[in-house]
Amino acid sequence: MTAPAAPGSPPGLLRRIFDSDLWYSFTRSWITMGSGICVLLLVVGALGAPVLAPHDTFDPATLKLMDAFTPPVWVEGGNPTYLIGTDNQGRDMLSTIMFGMRISLLVGFAAVLFSLVLGVGLGLVAGYLGGTIDALIMRVADIKLAFPAILIALLVDGVSRAALPRDMHDQLALYVVVFAIGVSNWVSYARTVRGTVMVERGKDYVQAARVIGIHPAVIMVRHVLPNVMGPVLVIATLGLALAILTEATLSFLGVGVPPTQPSLGTLIRNGNDYLFSGEWWIAIFPGLTLVVLALSVNLLGDWLRDALNPKLR
Amino acid sequence: MSETAARPLVEVQDLARYFDVSKPLLNRLLEGGKRQILRAVDGVSFDIPRGRTFALVGESGCGKSTVARCVVGLYPLSRGKMIFEGVDIASMRTREAMRPFRRRLQMIFQDPYASLNPRWRVRDIIAEPIRAHAILSGREAIDARVDELLTQVKLNPRDGEKYPHEFSGGQRQRISIARALASNPEFLVCDEPTSALDVSVQAQILNLMKDLQRDLGLTYLFISHNLAVVHHMSDEVGVMYLGRLVERAPSKELFRFPRHPYTQMLLDTIPDIDMTGRQRQPVAGEVPNPIDPPPGCPFNPRCAFANDRCRTEVPVAKRAGEALVACHGIEEGRVPVIERVPAPVAA
Amino acid sequence: MPNHLLEVDRLKVVFPTRRGTLVAVDDVSFHIDQGEVLGVVGESGAGKSLTGAAIIGLLEPPGRIAGGEIRLDGRRIDNLPYSQLRRIRGKEIGAVFQDPLTSLNPLYTIGKQLTETIETHTDMTPTKARERAVQLLKDVGIPAAEKRIESYPHQFSGGMRQRVVIALALCANPRIVIADEPTTALDVSIQAQIIALLKRLCQEHGTAVMLVTHDMGVIAETADRVAVMYAGRVAEIGPVRDVIKHPKHPYTIGLMGAIPAIGHGTERLTQIEGAMPRLTDIPRGCAFNPRCPKVFDRCRSERPDLLATETSLASCWLYDDQRAPAREAAHV
Structure with a gap:
């Protein structure tokens, strides 16, 4: 891939990206560009939190209770060390948000990956095998759709709390949340993949592979799967925003990630207590971050959906 | 040797393919209605000698594409035999048993835009049969073979690095042909290979197919709705109507003395490009719904010569001159047979 | 100066894209006289359908007319505002497209679609309009027209649907009908019926036809003159017999x-x-x-x-x- 391109061979990956229609449509709209930059900044901030954050909020030694409830720097009483103020325990808000975003993004990505694998797998099986198995999977999907995602997540969380000993539950809480959100979102993947597989399966290039004598499982993986990944990518992007919001909601309700690993939702919940006593920044800034994150990811998803849709091109 | 030379390479005997088009069981139980069976192909027989072209012609929905797909094994047969070099390959139940034959019969599809995986490089598309059947091993040997195939279909070996969308329809159909040839098949099933192409490109592909047949000794089953193309390509022609073969004759005979009233009608529909000013018989009616075909001869509602026997009794194919015709009228001699086209002028 | 019914003069249709402006129809000129059938033939990408679409004002954006004039009876129609163009479309220029299913609204009976079009373009009373609709359906060869007028498009077969579309195009007695591949989606036996029908109707009504098709056979049977298009330009135009023979x-x-x-040999x-070159590199x-x-x-x-x-x-x-x-x- 890095070797110099031989004459006649296709141009390098970077060139292909910047030359592609996808990149072109990306640069066409300032909204898409803006949300792309927002997502990039937020992800870099989150991933680089241990290095970039001005304070290490997980080190109790650095906490100064005296600095609790410091307002943002532009408000009277603000302190330049804490750019957007501190919370009730004197933790730097900017740093807690950066660390909180890590958890939110981690849960979001993991949940999306989980539902993607589950949904794509079930969708492939249903679409390719058809018949009774297809009917079975799709009826389960219908039943699933009758339950709101949050209810399923609450249910999973409740069951795991009852079934697992307390300290073990705290240890596993992150996985439980990922599982809960993942399980509640797989249906859209399964439906899309099933539909696409049924269309692709009838196409002549799949028939051609059958005539050649390729094994059905190989046809699925090598021919059909790559052609269903476009729509899956779109759903995954839109699903990421949804997963992050669901996680925030669960954490806000206190059934999400453990308090020792605060996510954006936990931070908002924490700030909620002080919202009406004047310390608005403790809730507002995590909230704003969540809104910008979810909105940017959603806008990117919308762009991807339009850009990959041949009918709109 | 002499035995295989005498025996046709491909023998299709009483081939039938039914589709269950009824509503799902649950809906049938709730809403009523009975099972509906679509007899897409019902008792079609023909054989193709090695190195020859047999064409199936008919309007859309007549079952000609279904025959093609049955012959290459994409659809299981509901009845009948598909004998390849003396072996009934339709009766094979396992993929393993079928494997040695897979290599030897290949297919070219109608739509050059749908028959190539858009995400694969042309080189990989053409190499797929070579890898699947382990005909060659080693990247270099396979690459060399793909280059050879690309040259054979008059493309540039460098085109192998490109993706299908970079090619025009005619070039894609060449890629399709190269892929079909990759496993050195003896028998090619061509399902409307040029009907999605422009005429000048169609001429290129038809010429290429004729050249390949001559050079490689290929046997073709050629499916088309275009009578002029069929006339140009085939040695023998079968005319299909509503899942049945109504007439089968050597190409020259069929175009000169069309016997079955449906064949006569089809020939009447060809636009008069030579502007001879010949009068065409007005064509009446449309193809009936194949789920609910008329009793007796399927063509009877549109046939000017139909009588009570035609409306009740299904005709079987009987020899008439050089042709096999399934028509009571021809058998009884009440359908006039008129010579149509003057014999091709010798060049 | 002889006045032609339709004159297309140096028509140019362009598509602005990210890789530059594509010229899809380039300097195309022809004319059609009263009651004449002009065949426009060409392979895909020749610009024949776009020429037809430009005349009826149905170019899909971003495509637009970038030059030239289209005159109907000596009056320019390529630069008319939408409201005036709409009055001409249907009343003076009828259209028949390739796919009869998309030309008909699936939610209304064909009777309603016919009478509505008649009432829009003429001052007939509803009763008169209905009578004319039935007459039109009879003209295009639909059996039991009085009954079938209450049917919905999906209740017709492909060939019958195309007949209804032709009836719809003829509703207001247009001076010219633009028929874009009217027989391509149909079976061969139905094709012949539709060609014969178009020909007969235009003779009876004195309507001119611009018949756009890729099928030289259809042109040979139907057209008086033919324009052969290649890469957005007219390669040859003349009486059909001369051009074909x-x-x-x-x-x-x-x-x-x-x-x-x-009837010809089966040699190569x-x-x-x-x-045909792509529009990007003509x-x-x-x-x-x-x-x-x-x-x-x-x-x-x-x-x-x-x-x-x-x-x-x-x-x-x-x-x-x-x-x-x-x-x-x-x-x-």
Whole structure:
């Protein structure tokens, strides 16, 4: 891939990206560009939190209770060390948000990956095998759709709390949340993949592979799967925003990630207590971050959906 | 040797393919209605000698594409035999048993835009049969073979690095042909290979197919709705109507003395490009719904010569001159047979 | 100056894209007289459908007319505001498209669609309009028209649907009908019926037809004159018999040889090497020059205009009188 391109061979990956229609449509709209930059900044901030954050909020030694409830720097009483103020325990808000975003993004990505694998797998099986198995999977999907995602997540969380000993539950809480959100979102993947597989399966290039004598499982993986990944990518992007919001909601309700690993939702919940006593920044800034994150990811998803849709091109 | 030379390479005997088009069981139980069976192909027989072209012609929905797909094994047969070099390959139940034959019969599809995986490089598309059947091993040997195939279909070996969308329809159909040839098949099933192409490109592909047949000794089953193309390509022609073969004759005979009233009608529909000013018989009616075909001869509602026997009794194919015709009228001699086209002028 | 019914004068249709402006129809001129059938034939990408769409004002954006004039009865119609264009469309210009299903609204009975169109373009009373609708359906050969008028489009077969579309196009007695591939989606036996119908109706009503198709056979049977298009330009235009029997432009010659026909031998077909250029790289000079067996220097640099031959007009330098000596040289 890095070797110099031989004459006649296709141009390098970077060139292909910047030359592609996808990149072109990306640069066409300032909204898409803006949300792309927002997502990039937020992800870099989150991933680089241990290095970039001005304070290490997980080190109790650095906490100064005296600095609790410091307002943002532009408000009277603000302190330049804490750019957007501190919370009730004197933790730097900017740093807690950066660390909180890590958890939110981690849960979001993991949940999306989980539902993607589950949904794509079930969708492939249903679409390719058809018949009774297809009917079975799709009826389960219908039943699933009758339950709101949050209810399923609450249910999973409740069951795991009852079934697992307390300290073990705290240890596993992150996985439980990922599982809960993942399980509640797989249906859209399964439906899309099933539909696409049924269309692709009838196409002549799949028939051609059958005539050649390729094994059905190989046809699925090598021919059909790559052609269903476009729509899956779109759903995954839109699903990421949804997963992050669901996680925030669960954490806000206190059934999400453990308090020792605060996510954006936990931070908002924490700030909620002080919202009406004047310390608005403790809730507002995590909230704003969540809104910008979810909105940017959603806008990117919308762009991807339009850009990959041949009918709109 | 002499035995295989005498025996046709491909023998299709009483081939039938039914589709269950009824509503799902649950809906049938709730809403009523009975099972509906679509007899897409019902008792079609023909054989193709090695190195020859047999064409199936008919309007859309007549079952000609279904025959093609049955012959290459994409659809299981509901009845009948598909004998390849003396072996009934339709009766094979396992993929393993079928494997040695897979290599030897290949297919070219109608739509050059749908028959190539858009995400694969042309080189990989053409190499797929070579890898699947382990005909060659080693990247270099396979690459060399793909280059050879690309040259054979008059493309540039460098085109192998490109993706299908970079090619025009005619070039894609060449890629399709190269892929079909990759496993050195003896028998090619061509399902409307040029009907999605422009005429000048169609001429290129038809010429290429004729050249390949001559050079490689290929046997073709050629499916088309275009009578002029069929006339140009085939040695023998079968005319299909509503899942049945109504007439089968050597190409020259069929175009000169069309016997079955449906064949006569089809020939009447060809636009008069030579502007001879010949009068065409007005064509009446449309193809009936194949789920609910008329009793007796399927063509009877549109046939000017139909009588009570035609409306009740299904005709079987009987020899008439050089042709096999399934028509009571021809058998009884009440359908006039008129010579149509003057014999091709010798060049 | 003879006044033609429809005149298309140096029409140019362009598509702005990210990789530059594509010229899809380039300097196309022709005319159609009262009651005449002009066939416009060409392979895909030749610009024949876009020419038709430009005349009815149905170019899909971002495509637009970038030059030239379209005149109906001497009056320009290519620059009319939408409201006026709509009045002309349907009333004076009818349209028949390839896919009859998309031309009909699936939610209304065909009777409603017919009477509505009649009432929009004429001042008939509803009762009169309905009578005319039934008459039209009878004209296009729909059996039991009084009954079938209450049916929905999906209750008709493909061939019957195309008949209804033709009836719809003829509702307001238009002066000209633009028929874009009217038989392509139909089976061969139905094709012949529809061609015969179009021909008969236009003779009866004195309607002119611009018949856009890729099928030379259809043109041979139906048209009075034919325009052969190639890469957005008219390659040859003339009386149909002359163009088919004695084509002059090398492209038309190749095209005619490429068509397999019954009654001819089954030896190799004439083959035009290569493919129609993409709109992104139309060659300089004559667009056909890279594929032309008779190409000479001038073809690669200068674009030919339509030049008179013994029978038709062909845009080919072979027929430029000043070049006559060079033409001899090119043959040697």
